Amino acid sequence: MAEAFQPFSRVALIGIGLIGSSLAHNMKAHGLAQHIAITTRRAETLKRAEALDLGDSYHLEAADAVAGADLVILCVPVGSVGAVTKEIAASLAPGAIVSDVGSVKASVVKAMQPHLPENVHFVPAHPIAGTEQSGPDAGFLELFERRWCILTPVEGSDETAVERLKAFWTACGSDVEVMSAEHHDLVLAIVSHVPHLIAYNIVGTAADLEKVTESEVVKFSASGFRDFTRIAASDPTMWRDVFLNNREAVLEMLGRFSEDLASLQRAIRWGDGDSLFELFSRTRKIRREIIEAGQDTASPDFGRGPKHEVKQEG
Ligand SMILES: NC(=O)c1ccc[n+]([C@@H]2O[C@H](COP(=O)([O-])OP(=O)(O)OC[C@H]3O[C@@H](n4cnc5c(N)ncnc54)[C@H](O)[C@@H]3O)[C@@H](O)[C@H]2O)c1
Ligand SMILES: O=C(O)C(=O)C[C@]1(C(=O)O)C=C[C@@H](O)C=C1
CATH class of the missing domain: 1.10.3660.10 (6-phosphogluconate dehydrogenase C-terminal like domain)
Known part of the structure; x- marks a missing residue:
């Protein structure tokens, strides 16, 4: 799948913790970007990202990282996305795809959208993959493999931009699904x-x-x-x-x-033992279904379950 992927010329990663650094590993390994520009708030974290060789350029100013980028991904806590978007808005290149990886979607859309210029394409995303670790050392190449990534395009989102981001996450090993932010x-x-x-x-x-x-x-x-x-x-x-x-x-x-x-x-x-037994039997069945679907990362069968179809909702 990665062979057919048309690489982005410059991807700006804002925030280089678990998710940002895992994306950097994927972009490098699969050739998804010609240039990876990394920015984060703290000089110390940026230095660590450089020592780990996660990108091609390193910036303390987010505006410098996004200049000329055709894909910008915010990888910061969801409470910070509004302020970060405001900071980069004037430097975004026309036609750029702006995305994020936040674990919540409706509030992210509400916080980011008002700051974005009309000539960029906003496609929020959320990879359902993670660990309890954080920081640039925590990331790894396989994090997104066989895990869902949910895209929540906003009203009027450009279909080509959505398809391009879908292809990006697919190249990172994810199965992609589209739904509304509220759902x-x-x-x-x-x-x-x-x-x-x-x-x-x-x-x-x-x-x-x-x-x-x-x-x-x-x-x-x-x-x-x-x-x-x-x-x-x-x-x-x-x-x-x-x-x-x-x-x-x-x-x-x-x-x-x-x-x-x-x-x-x-x-x-x-x-009431019957009620307890009945519930515990139902929950055991759900666990078995997760394993059968190949979705249990701790299981030796992870990744060998039936492949999901990419399904699109309105
Ligand atoms: N950890 C998970 O399991 C997981 C899974 C999926 C999605 N997410 C989402 O991904 C995002 C990042 O999570 P993570 O686990 O990579 O966190 P992390 O703590 O590992 O990394 C966050 C990064 O953002 C930087 N940062 C924080 N505030 C910033 C700001 N205002 N400006 C610039 N940089 C800033 C930090 O310095 C750090 O580099 C969050 O929105 C989270 O909800 C996390
Ligand atoms: O496996 C874990 O440690 C996680 O918590 C990952 C997990 C999850 O709940 O599955 C956590 C938050 C994310 O937004 C996505 C994935």
């Missing part, structure tokens, strides 16, 4: 945002217990709890911004979650 935020609230909140909460609860000490929690942590601690080690800035920017959908899903938790509590109190 994206609802789906991600239940499959990603609420699970992170549950992990942060359970690890916080365990850390606050008086009768079980913190060292006991560390010493006796069973694998179930350990899995939660991996998720709860995710970047605090990124996740603060996710919850503040997907408030409505997260609160809607949390409402449902709390109701279901209350009914589990009742089942335990009244010794």
Whole structure:
């Protein structure tokens, strides 16, 4: 697929953490850009990106990185995209594709769109791939392989620009799907945002217990709890911004979650084993379906499941 890809002449990556550096590895390995211009706020991070040889030029001013770029990708926390877009708007080249990788989409569109000139093509994106690590050392080539990337074009988005960005993510190994920003935020609230909140909460609860000490929690942590601690080690800035920017959908899903938790509590109190057994059987089936679909990265079968069809929604 990468052979047929028409490389961008200059790609500007704004923010060079886990996602930005993974994109840089992909662009280099698959020849997706003739020139990679990297910019980030802190000189120290920029120096590290240079030491890792992630790009071709390094800029402390985002405006310098985007000048002449035909693709600009914001890889910063979602709470910063508005300010960054304002900073680069006047330097964007006419016809450039402007995209992002933020975990929330409706608020990103709302924050970025008003600052963008009419002669650029705005195509928001979100790779559903990540780890609990951050920074330029965290990125790796295989991160996006066989993982979904969701594009949420805005009304009137240029179809050629959407197709070009689709081809870019496909060349990075992703399966691409298109949907509305609002639908994206609802789906991600239940499959990603609420699970992170549950992990942060359970690890916080365990850390606050008086009768079980913190060292006991560390010493006796069973694998179930350990899995939660991996998720709860995710970047605090990124996740603060996710919850503040997907408030409505997260609160809607949390409402449902709390109701279901209350009914589990009742089942335990009244010794209703049938209800517990029925739920645990249904959830086990979902886990098996994920594995069968080849979507479990921890499984030895990851990547060997049936390939998804690229489906497009209106
Ligand atoms: N980590 C994940 O699992 C994951 C997965 C998919 C999408 N995302 C999204 O990708 C984006 C980046 O996440 P990440 O995991 O790469 O984070 P990260 O913390 O590893 O990297 C963020 C980078 O942005 C820079 N930065 C922060 N504010 C900035 C600003 N105002 N101007 C310029 N640079 C700035 C930081 O210095 C750093 O280089 C976020 O929007 C996040 O929601 C993350
Ligand atoms: O695997 C992880 O560590 C992740 O949290 C990755 C994960 C997810 O929830 O799946 C986290 C946030 C992103 O926006 C996309 C992917």
